[in-house]
Amino acid sequence: MTIQTTRRRFVIGAMAGGSTLLATSAGTAETVSDGVTVRRFAQTTPFPVNAYIVEGPEGVVLIDGLLTVSASQELGKAIAATGKPLRAALLTHPHPDHYAGLANAVGNSGAPILSVAGVNDVVRRDDSAKDAQIGAMFGPEWPVTRVFPSDTVREGDSLDFGPGLRFSVMDIGPAESHHDSIFVLEGRQPRAFAGDLAYGLMHAYSADTHNQDWQKAIDRVVAELPEDMILMIGHGTPITTGFLGWQAIYLDKFEAAIRAADWSDPELATANVMESMKTFLPRDDLAFLAELSVRPNARILGLIQE
Template identity: 30%
Template structure:
């Protein structure tokens, strides 16, 4: 769509020039880009993120890594900014996110550590015994966990470092309680482990249904969120990471459910053969995804936990959000990634949605291979706004959409996007005008 795109951009520039000659509002001026949060990810396996956000009064940090040793590596990077640390925020009580809190507090003693009332309570009670377990598994985990020295009511806004964060606390999902932090001025959402980026999550608490319901609530609570900064894995478009997390949970529940059905070989017990089949299928669907914990058998432990959960569920009372089947009208994973990447301006995510030898047919023009598709997207797609108007055709491995594409985020035109997908990748995308 190169020629039409250029005509639209030229027309847009002409309108802007006319508007400025008449005395344009300052709101029409391009806004200075907001600085992206800094990020330190500890090594795999079990990589964890900590973030630092530039604020008027210094830096605001989010989460503190698994161990003091990891924390000190992040601290060295943070100190390179030359800025003071104004505050430290905790998303939830899991050991891999709070184990380094003491080291951070020692390095930045003037920066208070903040946690929601629910997170603070979960840390102090540790009713699942996660902290002694973490110490037994990893001698580097601290002998004593450093708690927050400032708490705030669950769901209340938080003013730190000269920035305002909206917060929301969710219970009985990935963890017993979790708090997310949202910046309305930038659309940045720090989600902890609720929506993670291309990693193998831990489901050992056996609450996948609660987690699925939280993902629905998360999207509704922060509909304007643009980018999720997760506790594990790379940041990405909000809708993409939420949808990917949802599909992962639906997939493993859908594979485990037949294995615990009354008419299965061992009833509610998952046999070694069934576990191997489920593990193989999860690895095929989600290849090469590092685990969020240093646990070689994390997929097998996830299967056991989901099996216990499903065995106790009453199908008649299972919430609709916990259905194993993708919802009608939803996009296949790679197509959803493409749409989210366009809106999030994420060139890496967009290119990564395509298979290495994929093809894009853009109104008859053929772009072959991931590298060429990336160059095409950088030149003609990123910076635009893509809205799915209707799913016109939907069958296994193929979906045809009616969309509206707005170059530069305004104006635009209607088009048909047809995606052929194979597993996690788009193998072919055909783009044609709708009129």
């Protein structure tokens, strides 16, 4: 089964049985300091992915922008419903389920879209390929108008968007994606918006094949962020830095399963890898992303040539 076929079958399955791409969940607003709330806004169909609305006394900051037209339009409505100006949108990494919906979410607010330089470079480099690949699958739900960062920020920068909306920047580099970053909301109860550095008890995408760098990124975050820091992640509910140890184990198990497979039959090998991973994590959430990642990692490990 090719990667393209796997993706297409998943999308068709997600849309079947009455499901629509309109499915979202506005989540619950959590107060993290005086006058500052964080809301997890989840796109639930065709697969779960989060954006975050951070609302301060005088403005709002958005982190990531979802994937589909319908979900990102609902996200834009949720921002407008705060009655406060959007001060900025922050992009954690260059995967389309996090940047494709930014134009709809930001709308005509004029708010800057900020990322570290590496994220900006990859988004711009890869967007035409993502457009051809994903646009064909999602049709009218793939945003035709996509916007990219309007400015870049650097490691250690302090971003002040008004009372209660000060963020610090961690430039992670290659990890789950070709370039990752974290934005830490400062304050009485800080929150780290960590993109896809970890998946909340869901199977993980690693087809960008930077798993060794991902392990190093996990080590860095565990070393630099407090043990009780809450990480707001791109897929699933918030975690603490302690959970990152589980993510590292998942990556180790994934590589071990790939190495253990008999690659004389790539189809069977892929199925066996996924059987092993579902034994380790017995649930189907985002399993299709893990399946898409098997062969790219097998190639990097020198086990197949395709």
